[in-house]
Amino acid sequence: MQRKRRFEGVVMITQERCKGCTVCVEFCPVHVLSMSDAFNQKGYHFPELKDPEKCSGCDLCGMYCPDFAIYAFKREMKEAS
Amino acid sequence: MNSNDSTECTLPLNPVVPFLRTERMPHIWCPGCGIGTTVNCFARAVMDCGIPLDELAIVSGIGCTGRVAGYLKLDSFHTTHGRAIPFATGLKLSNPKLHVVVYSGDGDLAGIGGNHFIHAARRNLDLTVILVNNFTYAMTGGQATPTAPKESIETTAPYGVFEEPFNLPHLAASSGAVYVARWTAYHVVQTKKAILEALQKKGFSFVEILAPCPTIYLRRNRLGGAVEELKYYKEHCVIQNGADTKDVGIDLRHQDKVTIGKFLDIEKKEYYDAYQEHYAGLLKGGKQAVAGA
Amino acid sequence: MAELLYQHAEPEAVLSGTHFMDGNHAACEGAIAAGCRFAAGYPITPSTEIVERFAERAPHVGAMFIQMEDEIASSICLQGAVWGGLKAMTVTSGPGFSLMMEHTGYAAMTETPCVFVDVQRAGPSTGLPTLPAQGDMLQCRFGSHGDYEAIALCPSSVQECFDFMIEAFNLAEAYRVPVFFMMDECVGHMTEKLVIPDAREISVLGRRFTKKPPEEFLPYAPGEDLVPEMVKAGDGYRFHVTGLTHDERGYPSTTLATQRQLVVRLIEKIQRNAPKIWKWEERNLQGAEVAVISYGISARVALKAIELAKQDGIQAGLFRLITVWPFPGQRIQELATRVRAIVVPELNLRGQVANEVERAVQGRCPVVPVGHPGGGVHDPQDIFHAIKEALS
Numbered sequence: 001m002q003r004k005r006r007f008e009g010v011v012m013i014t015q016e017r018c019k020g021c022t023v024c025v026e027f028c029p030v031h032v033l034s035m036s037d038a039f040n041q042k043g044y045h046f047p048e049l050k051d052p053e054k055c056s057g058c059d060l061c062g063m064y065c066p067d068f069a070i071y072a073f074k075r076e077m078k079e080a081s
Numbered sequence: 082m083n084s085n086d087s088t089e090c091t092l093p094l095n096p097v098v099p100f101l102r103t104e105r106m107p108h109i110w111c112p113g114c115g116i117g118t119t120v121n122c123f124a125r126a127v128m129d130c131g132i133p134l135d136e137l138a139i140v141s142g143i144g145c146t147g148r149v150a151g152y153l154k155l156d157s158f159h160t161t162h163g164r165a166i167p168f169a170t171g172l173k174l175s176n177p178k179l180h181v182v183v184y185s186g187d188g189d190l191a192g193i194g195g196n197h198f199i200h201a202a203r204r205n206l207d208l209t210v211i212l213v214n215n216f217t218y219a220m221t222g223g224q225a226t227p228t229a230p231k232e233s234i235e236t237t238a239p240y241g242v243f244e245e246p247f248n249l250p251h252l253a254a255s256s257g258a259v260y261v262a263r264w265t266a267y268h269v270v271q272t273k274k275a276i277l278e279a280l281q282k283k284g285f286s287f288v289e290i291l292a293p294c295p296t297i298y299l300r301r302n303r304l305g306g307a308v309e310e311l312k313y314y315k316e317h318c319v320i321q322n323g324a325d326t327k328d329v330g331i332d333l334r335h336q337d338k339v340t341i342g343k344f345l346d347i348e349k350k351e352y353y354d355a356y357q358e359h360y361a362g363l364l365k366g367g368k369q370a371v372a373g374a
Numbered sequence: 375m376a377e378l379l380y381q382h383a384e385p386e387a388v389l390s391g392t393h394f395m396d397g398n399h400a401a402c403e404g405a406i407a408a409g410c411r412f413a414a415g416y417p418i419t420p421s422t423e424i425v426e427r428f429a430e431r432a433p434h435v436g437a438m439f440i441q442m443e444d445e446i447a448s449s450i451c452l453q454g455a456v457w458g459g460l461k462a463m464t465v466t467s468g469p470g471f472s473l474m475m476e477h478t479g480y481a482a483m484t485e486t487p488c489v490f491v492d493v494q495r496a497g498p499s500t501g502l503p504t505l506p507a508q509g510d511m512l513q514c515r516f517g518s519h520g521d522y523e524a525i526a527l528c529p530s531s532v533q534e535c536f537d538f539m540i541e542a543f544n545l546a547e548a549y550r551v552p553v554f555f556m557m558d559e560c561v562g563h564m565t566e567k568l569v570i571p572d573a574r575e576i577s578v579l580g581r582r583f584t585k586k587p588p589e590e591f592l593p594y595a596p597g598e599d600l601v602p603e604m605v606k607a608g609d610g611y612r613f614h615v616t617g618l619t620h621d622e623r624g625y626p627s628t629t630l631a632t633q634r635q636l637v638v639r640l641i642e643k644i645q646r647n648a649p650k651i652w653k654w655e656e657r658n659l660q661g662a663e664v665a666v667i668s669y670g671i672s673a674r675v676a677l678k679a680i681e682l683a684k685q686d687g688i689q690a691g692l693f694r695l696i697t698v699w700p701f702p703g704q705r706i707q708e709l710a711t712r713v714r715a716i717v718v719p720e721l722n723l724r725g726q727v728a729n730e731v732e733r734a735v736q737g738r739c740p741v742v743p744v745g746h747p748g749g750g751v752h753d754p755q756d757i758f759h760a761i762k763e764a765l766s
Contacts, residue, residue, distance in 0.1 A: 012095065017106055021113035021295075026308045027267075044112070062095060063125065063269040066110060066117030066307075071095040102614075105625060135610040140454070151614055151626060156607035158457065159616035159626075160450060161480050167414075167447035171454025171462065172607060174438055175412055179458070179608050200443040360433040 007074040009057030011049055017069035020044035024061040024070050030054045033061065097124040099134070102154050109148060113307025115266035115292025116146050119213050120153070122269055122290075123184070126276035132180050139182045140169040142194060144220045145294075146186035146213040163194030166201045169208050177353050180209070180280060187214040188226040191247050195227070202256035202285045206352045209279045210287045212249065215294035216333070223297040230333035234301050248330035253287040254345050260286035261326060261345035266293060267314035268341065275343060284351040291331075291339070304334075314339070378548060383407045383540075383576035387435040390572050397535040398423035398562040401491060401555065402431065403570060404539025405463055409578050410489070411437040412462040414451035416444055416470060419503040420559040421493035424465040445470035449477035453486045457615065459581075459606035461543055463489040467559075468497045471510055471517075479518025480617045481552035482640060485594070485602060487581070489542050490514075491555040493562040494670075494721075496748030506559035507748025508670055508721035514554040515699050521637050523644035525651060526554040526699040528669040532566045538653075538696065544579040545651060549643060550601050556698065558721065560671035560751060581606075588612065593624040594636075600643035648700040659691035664761050665713045667706065667731055669695040671751055672719045679719075679757030690717075690761050698727060703734030710738035715764035719744035719757045740764055 011032065018040060024047050025033045032055045036048040047070060049055075055072060062071030097120065110116050127137065134155060141150035143162035150157040156179075160168045165183045173181040183190070190198050190212050201208060217235060218224040225235035225242050228249065232241040250261045260282040262275040272290055279286035293299060293310035304310060321329075322342040329340040350358075388407045395403075402424045405413070413432070415425035429439040442448040445466050452462035466474060471492045481488055494510050496502035514526050525545050529535045539555060546553040584591055584603035593613045596602050605611040618626040619633045644651070658680065659665060666676045673694040683690040693709060695702070710716060716739055718728035725732075728743035735741050742764040744757050 010092070012092070014095075019107070019112035021307050023113060023118075023307055023311065027311065042107075059096075060269065062097075063121045063273065064118055064266075065121065066112075066114050067107065068095060068097050068101060068117065068121070071097075073093050102625070135612065136608055138607045151616060154612050156457075156612055157614045158454075159614070159618065161476055161617055164446065164450040164477070167442060167451040168454040170440065170442075170447075171412065171414060171451040171456075172458045173454075174440065175455035175458030175460040175462070176606070176608050196443050197447050200447070356438070363433045 006077055007057060008077050009055030009072050010075050011052070011055055011061065011070065011072045013047060014069045015040045015046045017067045018044055018046035019067050020046060021066060023064045023066070027064055028061055029058065030056060096128060097121050100124040100127070100153050100155070102152055105152055108152055110145060111296040113293060113295040114145070115215065115290070115294070115307070116149065116213055118266040118269060119211065119272065119290050119292060120149060122273040123211065123276050126273045126280060130277050130280045132280065136178060137180045137182065138172060139184055140165045140172065141183070142185040142189035144186040144189045144218065145215070146184065147189055149184045163189055163192065164197065165189065166194060166197040166208070166210070170201060170206055173207060174353065182280070183208055183210045185212065187212060187216065187228040188218040191249055191252070192227050199252065199256040202253050202258045202287070204352045205257050205259060205284045205349055207283050208285055209276070210285065211276065212287065212289045213292050214249065214289055215292050215298055217294055217298040219294050219297045223301055228331070230331065231335065233333070246331060248326070249289050250287070250329050250344050251326035254326040257285065258287045258345065259284035259347050259349050262287070262343040263289040263291070263329065263341045265291040265314040265318060265341060267311040268318070278343070278346070282346070284349055378582070379580045380577040381580055383573040383578050384409070385573035388570060388573040388576065390570050393568045393570065394565060395532060395568045396423065396563055396565045397529070397532045397557060398493065399427050400532045400535040400568050401539050401557065402427040404536040405489070405543065406431055406435055406437065407536070407570070407573070407576050407578070408461065408540040408543035410461045410463050410543060411435070412452060412455035412460040413437070413439050413464065414442050414448040414455070414462070415439070415465045416442055416448050418467045418470045420495055420562050421465045421467045421491065423562070424491060424493070445473040446477070449474035449490070450480065452488050453477065453481055453484070456486050456488050457607055463491060465491040465493070467493050467495045468510060469500060471513065475513070475517040478524065478552050479520060479522060482518065482522035482524060483617050484615050485550040486552070487546035487550045489546055489553050489555055491557065494556065494558045502749045504559065505749040506671060506721060506751065508558055508672060509726070509748055511556065511698060511722065511726040514556055521641060523641045524552050524554060524699060525549065525644065525697065526556050527696060528556045528698050529561055530670050530673045530694065531561070532564065532568050535561065536568055536570060540576060540578065541653070544577070547579045547581055548601070549647060550582070550604065551644065556670070558670045592622045594620060595622040596639055596643070599647060600639050644700050651697055651700060652702040652705070653696035654702055654705065655692070655694040655696065657692040657694070659693060659709070662689045662691035663714045664688060664690040664717060664764055665693050665709050666690055666717045666719065666757065666761065667693045667695065668719050669698055669727065672721055675752045675754055676719055676757055678754035679761060682754060682758040683761045686762070688761060688765065695727070701730050701734065703730070706731055706734040707736070707738070710735040713739060715740045715742060717742045717744060717757065717760045717764050719746070719752050719760070721746045721748045721751065723747055
């Protein structure tokens with residue numbers, strides 16, 4: 001039987017700070033992110049969540065992001081049933 | 082999900098935000114530049130270390146990494162080219178309760194400031210020196226630094242670099258540093274841990290961080306962008322803690338592996354303590370050699 | 375605006391009494407009396423005795439001396455110590471002074487109060503290390519790139535090495551500028567009587583620390599006298615200091631408006647306060663036909679020439695510059711309307727101060743420079759002949 005996850009990961013993105021380097025997308029261990037087709041005010045594509053449920057909240061994206069534009073954290077899961 | 086830093090709900094902030102002068106964002110660093118990544122590691126290391134931010138001072142020289150001081154909401158000093166270490170020397174000795182971090186680049190600390198680097202290590206001053214090595218003078222457009230890999234193209238070496246590059250961990254260790262590590266902007270968790278250890282270490286501690294410079298160094302050498310460079314680090318770096326520093330010289334792209342890891346972690350009397358001890362007999366009534374400020 | 379808070383010198387640090395001492399040692403004692411508790415230096419003739427004495431005295435007065443790897447390091451190390459909260463100086467001579475130039479500009483730009491001592495020797499380059507000159511007078515004024523104002527004092531006796539060193543530290547704190555203490559080898563190495571007063575008779579200016587809380591404090595917002603209040607590292611202000619052009623927050627800015635506002639203020643804060651800074655000595659100028667304007671050791675040699683002139687029936691007097699920068703041009707202009715000629719002996723060949731005198735005089739009377747290549751002092755006869763020539 002699969003163990004139930006007690007924590008979910010939450011990703012926060014500050015779009016306007018992003019310079020579109022794609023490092024977060026590339027090095028996310030569970031491939032939660034992809035680059036958006038949209039532009040921010042400076043004309044950069046920024047990351048968006050393609051698979052939010054998979055995020056573990058490891059914050060590797062936050063450690064990599066050279067522009068302080070993304071980070072993640074763990075949050076206790078609400079009781080589903 | 083999008084957020085601003087001043088989000089009104091109770092979600093946790095980006096851990097780096099309490100360290101940033103957010104009013105100065107966005108910073109001047111190029112897309113994919115590794116310096117911001119090292120700042121993330123630094124911020125998380127300081128948080129784990131528990132140093133009160135009011136007792137932490139940061140000193141930078143000139144150059145891209147030299148701009149770190151200006152973006153961090155600490156007592157921060159953006160000094161002259163190559164002179165962050167001697168400035169930090171005066172700052173630390175005049176106010177020993179401060180944790181003084183020198184944060185600068187390879188050209189600044191190992192080029193123009195090389196003499197100060199070896200002498201501060203020799204004295205074993207209680208400084209944490211973080212050197213972001215991007216193999217070029219990026220702020221001025223990509224000239225050859227003392228760490229530029231052989232045959233790399235730099236604007237002042239248009240036919241390729243032919244000089245031998247510095248082996249910085251060996252330079253630090255042989256000059257007298259007590260903590261020496263090298264990591265890369267790919268190895269963020271280890272980099273954070275190394276900075277944390279360096280902050281806690283009393284004496285001259287040195288962390289070299291290899292970092293991509295996509296706009297200048299990588300582009301001119303047709304090495305791709307930040308992602309490619311970080312992948313290169315991932316594939317070619319070999320962690321060898323305790324490696325003899327004389328064997329860890331980098332000849333990027335001519336050697337199969339780049340040795341990274343914690344090379345040195347020893348105990349040795351730090352300068353200020355040694356000073357106090359040395360003069361203890363002379364001091365009247367237990368007075369400190371330096372009154373402090 | 376932070377008020378100027380004068381205190382007495384620390385009694386334990388002041389060697390009150392009568393001494394027979396050389397100028398370099400007296401300068402060191404002056405610095406200690408002034409509250410200097412940090413010195414960074416690198417050995418260089420003929421200044422070394424100052425740091426040697428400081429190294430000896432430091433442990434006894436709660437001070438620290440560090441011998442740095444070069445003058446470049448010394449000249450920035452002391453500024454780190456200032457931002458850590460101490461009063462600090464560095465000491466050097468010609469070649470070392472040349473190496474320090476970038477950091478004199480950094481001190482001016484970041485408004486770091488500190489003292490640079492230059493015991494001048496003959497140059498250029500290695501020149502005559504053991505012999506005097508006064509050839510760095512423009513270097514201390516213009517040595518770093520860009521526009522700024524600094525303060526330079528020239529002692530001409532051992533007593534003044536002590537007295538004006540205290541003044542140098544006080545001026546540095548009052549105006550937050552680098553102050554250049556421009557000695558020469560003769561003044562540094564001559565031994566004469568020195569009276570060090572009681573600590574209670576010595577006024578020492580404390581740092582102009584702000585009383586504002588961090589959230590209200592702007593590190594580079596000037597007060598009425600154009601000088602901003604100061605803070606030090608570790609007090610919770612989490613401020614930024616940069617050599618880049620910066621706004622009142624201390625943050626870099628590349629606008630013309632910021633450049634103008636900052637650099638104009640750096641100059642104005644000295645120019646506007648110059649009458650409060652100026653110090654000079656006038657001797658026998660009442661009714662004099664000729665004024666001899668000089669400074670340092672040359673001013674003492676000039677006294678002999680004035681005596682020779684008197685024997686020859688010429689009334690000559692001495693105007694001795696103590697503050698060379700900012701230049702007391704106003705007073706010299708007044709003087710030029712009262713005398714028939716001005717003679718300026720100094721130990722350099724290009725009229726470093728004579729040109730400034732000429733600029734102030736604006737043709738009101740002839741100005742005769744009496745140059746010297748350095749390596750010795752003037753023959754008083756040469757100055758005397760210049761006095762005679764000036765009148766003819």
